[in-house]
Amino acid sequence: MLRVVKPKNARSKRVMLAREPQEVEQAKTCIFVKGSTTGERLNGVMRDLMALKRPNAISFSKKNTVHPFESTDSFTFWGQKNDAPLFLVGTHSKKRPHDLTFIRMYDSRVLELCELGVDAYVPMSDFSGRKPPPGHRPLMLFDSPLFDTHPRFQQVRSLLLDLFNGEQIDAITLAGLEHVVQVSVGPPPPGFTNESDAELPVVHVRCYSMRFLASGQRIPRVELEQIGPSLDLSLRRHQAPDEDMWRAATRKRKMEKKDVEKGLGRKRKNVGVDDAGDMVGRIHLGKQDLGKLQGRKVRALKEERGPKRRKVDEE
Numbered sequence: 001m002l003r004v005v006k007p008k009n010a011r012s013k014r015v016m017l018a019r020e021p022q023e024v025e026q027a028k029t030c031i032f033v034k035g036s037t038t039g040e041r042l043n044g045v046m047r048d049l050m051a052l053k054r055p056n057a058i059s060f061s062k063k064n065t066v067h068p069f070e071s072t073d074s075f076t077f078w079g080q081k082n083d084a085p086l087f088l089v090g091t092h093s094k095k096r097p098h099d100l101t102f103i104r105m106y107d108s109r110v111l112e113l114c115e116l117g118v119d120a121y122v123p124m125s126d127f128s129g130r131k132p133p134p135g136h137r138p139l140m141l142f143d144s145p146l147f148d149t150h151p152r153f154q155q156v157r158s159l160l161l162d163l164f165n166g167e168q169i170d171a172i173t174l175a176g177l178e179h180v181v182q183v184s185v186g187p188p189p190p191g192f193t194n195e196s197d198a199e200l201p202v203v204h205v206r207c208y209s210m211r212f213l214a215s216g217q218r219i220p221r222v223e224l225e226q227i228g229p230s231l232d233l234s235l236r237r238h239q240a241p242d243e244d245m246w247r248a249a250t251r252k253r254k255m256e257k258k259d260v261e262k263g264l265g266r267k268r269k270n271v272g273v274d275d276a277g278d279m280v281g282r283i284h285l286g287k288q289d290l291g292k293l294q295g296r297k298v299r300a301l302k303e304e305r306g307p308k309r310r311k312v313d314e315e
Helices: 010-019 041-054 072-084 151-164 243-249 257-261 305-313
Strands: 030-034 057-063 086-091 099-106 110-122 141-144 181-183 203-213 221-226 230-239 272-273 277-283
Touching: 030 041, 030 072, 041 057, 041 086, 041 099, 041 110, 041 151, 057 072, 072 086, 072 099, 072 110, 086 151, 099 243, 110 151, 110 243, 151 203, 151 230, 203 257, 257 277
Parallel strands: 030 057, 030 086, 141 181
Antiparallel strands: 086 099, 099 110, 110 230, 181 203, 203 221, 203 230, 272 277
């Protein structure tokens, strides 16, 4: 159980309020922790991921004897001291080689854990593309339906979005798009279902830089150039979040009266978004009577009037 600290003055109270869970979160800080044994591959992976996460990244240069799935006291202390809700722990052992563990915190407590194995790795130094500047948010692309249906891949997608996410923004220009992080899934084995955890397919992470070229139109032509790192990750152990803690972490505030009057909180029926991101709607009409349908008035279809019509009627 954590010790409750009461503020001694107004300044310390403001600091404590700033560290509490916020409705609109700032860019999350990630701490990169090395275990007691790490190999060259893990060191390179953590170095490249930290380069993409800067300036919201903290590196622990010393090695630490940590076991995330056995004890989380150290992460609770580090998270409180550095105000960091994310951890990336690298460990290496004979049983679990090249092990990379994602840890997400909430209110200075461990919310969930996800363990990944680095099966293949190509560093950024092997690619000659233009590297993104620090502080730029990448464009995330998740290329598989499993990221929407399978709970394990949903957790991986959520953790990767938190890792590369920055400050919340309302709009972005084309010049602000520097690089793309593509996350795809290999082909599943035969008989694979969303309920099974055995033999999960490999997750592939690729990074590209974006180049905008002239196309003769308003929308430029986009070319992608791989810049690294290139990772192949296999899913290992995981710890799902506690239901009560997850409910508290995803809780939304009650909408203000002015927002409700504008209709922001009202559910819009028969309106959705398709795969292309366009808004589509469904319109319900009553039964149509074709007999009352107003057609085009053609002169040849008009009824004859005058003496000719009377003469025909008399015959």
